[in-house]
Amino acid sequence: MKNFSITSEEIVPSELIIQLEQTDCGAIATFSGTVRKQNNNRDVTRLHYQSYKALAVKEGNTILNEALKQFEIVNALCLHRIGELNIGDLAVWVGVSSGHRDAAFKACRYIIDEIKTRVPIWKKEIYVDGDSGWLEGAG
């Protein structure tokens, strides 16, 4: 199953959520990760995301398959954006469908937590004062 993707285009949740809608699912849980304007007390102007795409897609799909095995869910999708992102832009979107809400919430949480610690994607913060730097750990 290849449900984890990387894009350099804007993420449009409404285009993704329709892929999850099925009549046997009573629940869809989604997570949207957006670019915030402050981190570690510094004012951020934009972010630059970079990925090791071949391994990122492979590891992302491994995580989604783990979620499908561990939780009573029907489907799981994730799209991560790379390149230059501005404040408020959607950087990552996770969606899970299931018969009931409990499994959908748990699986959605599992997927984003694992992505943040295992998938080779990195972000560089560009600050208002002109300085910039690659972040060094899961945030």
Add this chain to the structure above:
Amino acid sequence: MTKNIDDSIKINIQYFALLREITGCASESISVQANSTPKTVYKKLIKQYALPNHNRLKVAINDCFCSWDSRLSKNDKIVFIPPVTGG
């Protein structure tokens, strides 16, 4: 009779994020001894570039996570992976 044995192999290294910034390149091919491992290659690179200690990094060969002690083969693609910060 003497035999000319070339015990070096060429490998390709790709750099991402902080490591790309430190090395100033996205990829390079280098020659290493045939019995090299990611650990010995990284030790060699650290003499050339101000790279961080390998303890916090992971490593992949040909797009698969691997051990620091894996044996490298000719034309392997090796990537040193700094702590990830996606999401």
